[in-house]
Structures are given as structure tokens and as C-alpha cells.
Amino acid sequence: MTSGKTNGKTAGQKGSGTSNGASNNGPLLQIKDLQTYFYSPGGVVKAVDGVSFDLRESETLGLVGESGCGKSVTALSIMRLIPDPPGRIVGGQVIFNGVDLLQVSDAEMRKVRGSEIAMIFQEPMTSLNPVLTIERQLTEPLELHMSMTRRQANARASELLEIVGIPDPESRLRGYPHQMSGGQRQRVMIAMALSCNPKILIADEATTALDVTIQAQILELMKDLTVRFGTSLIIITHNLGVVARYANRVNVMYAGKIREAGDAEDIYGTPKHPYTVGLLQSVPRLDVATTARLAPIRGEIPSLMNLPAGCAFRDRCDWAVERCAVDDPPLLDVGKTHTSACWEHARVELKKRVAAQ
Amino acid sequence: MWAYIAQRVLTSIPVILIVGVVTFSLLYVAPGDPAAIIGGDEASPEQLEQIRHQLGFDQPYHIQLGRWFLRMLKGDLGTSIFSKREIRELMAPRLQPTISLGIQVIFLSALLGVSTGMLAAWKAGARLDRGLMLFAVLGFATPGFWLAFILIWGLAVNLRWFPVIGYSPIGDGIIKHLHSMFLPVLVNSVLASAFISRITRSAMLEVLREDYIRTARAKGLAEFRVFIRHAFRPAAIPVITVIGAAMASLATGFVVTERVFGIPGLGRMLVEAIARRDYPIIQALLMSVATFYILVNLVVDIVYAYVDPRIRY
Ligand SMILES: Nc1ncnc2c1ncn2[C@@H]1O[C@H](COP(=O)(O)OP(=O)(O)OP(=O)(O)O)[C@@H](O)[C@H]1O
Numbered sequence A: 001m002t003s004g005k006t007n008g009k010t011a012g013q014k015g016s017g018t019s020n021g022a023s024n025n026g027p028l029l030q031i032k033d034l035q036t037y038f039y040s041p042g043g044v045v046k047a048v049d050g051v052s053f054d055l056r057e058s059e060t061l062g063l064v065g066e067s068g069c070g071k072s073v074t075a076l077s078i079m080r081l082i083p084d085p086p087g088r089i090v091g092g093q094v095i096f097n098g099v100d101l102l103q104v105s106d107a108e109m110r111k112v113r114g115s116e117i118a119m120i121f122q123e124p125m126t127s128l129n130p131v132l133t134i135e136r137q138l139t140e141p142l143e144l145h146m147s148m149t150r151r152q153a154n155a156r157a158s159e160l161l162e163i164v165g166i167p168d169p170e171s172r173l174r175g176y177p178h179q180m181s182g183g184q185r186q187r188v189m190i191a192m193a194l195s196c197n198p199k200i201l202i203a204d205e206a207t208t209a210l211d212v213t214i215q216a217q218i219l220e221l222m223k224d225l226t227v228r229f230g231t232s233l234i235i236i237t238h239n240l241g242v243v244a245r246y247a248n249r250v251n252v253m254y255a256g257k258i259r260e261a262g263d264a265e266d267i268y269g270t271p272k273h274p275y276t277v278g279l280l281q282s283v284p285r286l287d288v289a290t291t292a293r294l295a296p297i298r299g300e301i302p303s304l305m306n307l308p309a310g311c312a313f314r315d316r317c318d319w320a321v322e323r324c325a326v327d328d329p330p331l332l333d334v335g336k337t338h339t340s341a342c343w344e345h346a347r348v349e350l351k352k353r354v355a356a357q
Numbered sequence B: 001m002w003a004y005i006a007q008r009v010l011t012s013i014p015v016i017l018i019v020g021v022v023t024f025s026l027l028y029v030a031p032g033d034p035a036a037i038i039g040g041d042e043a044s045p046e047q048l049e050q051i052r053h054q055l056g057f058d059q060p061y062h063i064q065l066g067r068w069f070l071r072m073l074k075g076d077l078g079t080s081i082f083s084k085r086e087i088r089e090l091m092a093p094r095l096q097p098t099i100s101l102g103i104q105v106i107f108l109s110a111l112l113g114v115s116t117g118m119l120a121a122w123k124a125g126a127r128l129d130r131g132l133m134l135f136a137v138l139g140f141a142t143p144g145f146w147l148a149f150i151l152i153w154g155l156a157v158n159l160r161w162f163p164v165i166g167y168s169p170i171g172d173g174i175i176k177h178l179h180s181m182f183l184p185v186l187v188n189s190v191l192a193s194a195f196i197s198r199i200t201r202s203a204m205l206e207v208l209r210e211d212y213i214r215t216a217r218a219k220g221l222a223e224f225r226v227f228i229r230h231a232f233r234p235a236a237i238p239v240i241t242v243i244g245a246a247m248a249s250l251a252t253g254f255v256v257t258e259r260v261f262g263i264p265g266l267g268r269m270l271v272e273a274i275a276r277r278d279y280p281i282i283q284a285l286l287m288s289v290a291t292f293y294i295l296v297n298l299v300v301d302i303v304y305a306y307v308d309p310r311i312r313y
């Protein structure tokens, strides 16, 4: 954090970031105590409630957790794309290039979106505009952020399609999204997201909707390209196998908070939060040869509307003690780069899988 | 694209056949003897028989239907029983007022409806939005005849801004023409614009929730561009549908409007023909309306295809 906060510097300066992040190894993006709430007639949904993490240059960060735990809301908050109403970012900081993105003007923020921080969404079938040509959709950010002419942008768009492995880019460019498969559309989304050489790419379950073989291809492509362009990657997923393979660091989210964070090996090898243990035991893992039976986490995800005091996971937890009902544990250091929000983290360990009889 | 248009044209052929059969049959079974009308009160039974024979009314149903269709296909709309003149000739001077009224109403209601609907969607939830939608609801709820009455009473009788009645043809000057048409155009546009406005607003709001709008925002596009370039075209489909429906409903609305405002158009012609049981005119006008409907549908389908590439291919 040596770069500190430089006032008056704009967040969206193309090319100025490299000198900043890489040289001093400070985090490229810092999320501090982010709070994003949704206001509904029934009450306040604290979808993200005090999330903090860093993202380093060229790092791949995994964000995992069950459905509804606030992963997408975290990502959309970074982009400032939370629909308002009903949602609002009520607190925290998103520091990028030394500037708090939550404080800059809308116009400044638009210079960051698509240019410095890009995002790929879960639904490839609906994320491209059905009435605009692929070309138009690809050239838009190039003209906007890279000040290209239409002609330059068209040429670049064709290159980009080639890079993401779409054959016959020239004729594809003149076509429309409905003429493409889901995998191809997601490739177009990747091309679009990477078109302006962003510093950060957020992939929000970018492969969930695709079939398994295509998933692997798309992930490999994303990984290759982010390595090639030096882009930091945030992978959001339910799939722990994906994270195991691609992420350097992992944040495990539950009910709007990060419950465990650490290097990928630590999260997989020595998880220190009961929820992480539960997740690992409920998901089939291709990397561990086993005949074990899957054990889903018992109980249900609590409503984010009125979370009771104490740890939000305690009702589903095998390690819960009395203290868990009153005190919500903060993230405690359990290793050099490993934190866990559990009072009983010392007792928690990955249970031996019950072999199928 | 051409294949698509050709297919649309082909599918409208059976429609026009069915409409033709229905139109002809309704009047075939309708009460009243045309021969008696033509022959007058003093005609003897022999004379009536003579007339029926001349006009082919003594032929079986299917022969009459076939002959009638053939004539229609040749563009021969027949002759009026009452005035004995060619219907095409009778219709010619009636076309201008009706077509002018139609174009003005569609233009005004599309313009008003789409622009207020877009504005309301842009300002969704704000006071302007609520104000515009209140107007739209009023537009729905106001009966046309009542509005016509109020406008005539207020703007024409009391303020004397517009003529109470009386049509001024385009030949007498375009300004004078538009002036004379203002009240009927306004009355007919209120309902349609209210409808178009509401549909435009809700279609825009719906599209603005789509994933691809989020993608457009994530690119860093300004909100206005997102609104115009990414949201408007996908939202246009239901709007076009409603404009098409509004055009179709004009045909019936004009029967009343032309009477109330004294416009010598096709609507008046139809009313007069019905009063005189002038069957050939009624048939010709109904067929014209049906053809108009089919054309409107065709145009709407073609515009869909232009707007949405998923239909085109
Ligand atoms: N537009 C919205 N209006 C109201 N509540 C919302 C909205 N978007 C998200 N939420 C709430 O925020 C919470 C977190 O949602 P989020 O989409 O971040 O979950 P997620 O972790 O991405 O889940 P998934 O894996 O299913 O994508 C949910 O409980 C949801 O109810």
C-alpha cells in the first residue's frame, strides 16, 4: 500500500497503472469493508456486508460460495453497476490505482468500466444485444476507450475474434448473436472484455451455463489471455474444481461476508472454516480420486433479510459452540496468508471422506 | 429477407379469400331485396324477376360468389344500386379526406406516444413519469365521443379556433386543410397515443432489465447511448405491434368521426350505403377495409424483420 492515495489522480487513465501497481507490488485493487444493501418492502437485504480483500497484479482470485451469498453483488459493486433502486452501496471503499472508485463521478467511472476493469457475465445467451451485429458490439468499447476510428476498430474486432478462437471472423462480425452457440458467444464476450486491455477481468460464473467440455475450453482461453495480457482475474464460481485449477488465492463467501480467505493450496489442503469444509465435501472433485459419498451441507441458507446475531453459519455447523450464537467472529489469522472467521478454527479439519461401503 | 416477405404475402392470400367469402355471404343472407330497391315501388313482379335475372341474383350462391370474386380481382368494384354509378368513381373523391385523416392520426399518435413513452421510461419513477402516465390513463378512460363533444364545444363553438364542421380539401391550401382536420385528428389520436405511450414505456423498462443492457453499461457506455442504441430497437417490437393495431382500429373509428365532424370520407360513404342498403358499395368498402388490414399486417411484419434480425433469418 505504499502508493497510498494520490488525490486528484483520475482512476481511468490508460497506461498509467503499470508503473503504479507492478513496481511496488502493492495491490492493484483493494476492497475495504464493502457494504451493499438491497431495500425491499420486506426489509433490508444485506447482500454484501463488510467485505474486504486485495487483488494483486496478474493474480487470479477465486470467489466461491453457495448461491445467493453475494458474489455477484460484490462484483457489480466494484463496477458500480448495482441497480439502484433497490440496491445501494452504503459503505466501504474500492481503491483502484490509488483512487476510491466509489467516490469518483459517473463520467470517471465510465472511463474505468470496460477499459480498466471489464466483466463477463454468467448468461452467454442473453448477454449480447440481439439486434446489433457482433461487429458493432465489439467496436463500441474500442471507439469509446481507445479513440479508434470505425475502420481501425473494425480491423481490431476481426483480430480479437481470431484471438479468442472464432473461425472465419470476417463473416462472423457481420452476423448476430443468435447465429452463434453459447460457447461462441462467451468467446465474443471475452473478446469484448479484453478488447481495451483492462487491468482486471471479472468473470462472474462465465462458464456455468455451458456444457462441461466447452467450460474447460473457455476457462483455458481466459487463463491464457489474462496471462498473455498481464490481466488480473477474479473468477466467481460455485465450482471448487475450477478454482482449484486456476486460482492463486481464494475467498470463501457466506451470507454476505468473506468467511475464509487464503492461498488456494491452504483452502483446499487445510481449510479452517466449517463452511469451507462443508463446501469441499459437498462437491465432486475431479482432482481427488475417490469413491467417497458426497455430503451436502445440512440446513438451509439463512435469509439475508434478518440475520440473527452471532455467526450466520452456526445452525448448519458441526463445530458450533455457545459463543457462536452471540459473537460473530471476525476474520482471524490462522496462517501467514490465511484467515478464517471461526472461533473454533483450531478444531476444524477436513474430515476423512466416508468410503462408500 | 425477400423469402420472408414472399412468405408473408402468400400467407395473406387465404386470409383475403376468407374475408371475401364472409363479406359476400353476410350480404347474401342479409334481409331486404336489392331488386325491389332498384325497381322502385311501382315495379311489377315480372319486372323484379327481370332485374334479378339481369344482375345474376337468380343464380346459385356459389356462381354468384365466383363471379363477384372475379370482378373484384379485376379491380371492378361494381356499380351502385342507388346512383347507378361505378363504385370506383364514387370512392375516388372520398379517398383523400380519409387517407389524410389516417396519416395524420397515425403520425401524431406515434410521435406523441413514442416520445412520451421514452421520456417516461428515461425518468422512470420520477414525477415526470408519473405525470405522463396519469395523462395516458386519462387518455384511455376518456370516451371519444365525449372528448369530441368537449373539444367542439370549447375550441370550436366558444373560442372559434377551429371550424365546428366542414372539410377543407388539400387543394384549398395545406394549412387550411390541416386546420380543418385538427379536431378530428386530435380526437382520434388520444386513445392511440395513450396506448402507444404506455407500451413504449413498459417495453423500454423491460428491455432495460435485460442482461445485454448490463453488458452495455459494463462497457462504459453513457446511459443515454445505452438507452437509445441498446434498448430502443429491441423495445420497438411491441411498439410497432400497437401502432399496427391502432392503424387497423382507425378504419372503424372513422365511421363515427367522419359523421361527427362532417368529413366527406369513406366512413360517411359506408354509413350512407348501409342506410340505403346499397349492397355493392357495402361489399366494396368492406373488402377495401380488409385489404387495408392485410396490408397493415404485412407492413408490420416487414418492419419487425427490419428491426429484429432473429426474425429476418
Ligand atoms: N436486484 C436485486 N434486488 C434485490 N435483491 C437482490 C438483487 N440482486 C441481488 N439481491 C440479493 O443479494 C443476495 C446476493 O445475491 P448475489 O447475486 O450476489 O448472489 P450470488 O452469490 O452471485 O449467487 P449465484 O451463485 O446464484 O449467482 C441475494 O440474496 C439476493 O436476494
Ligand SMILES: [Mg+2]
Binding pocket: A071, A072, A073, A204, A205
Ligand atoms: Mg451470481
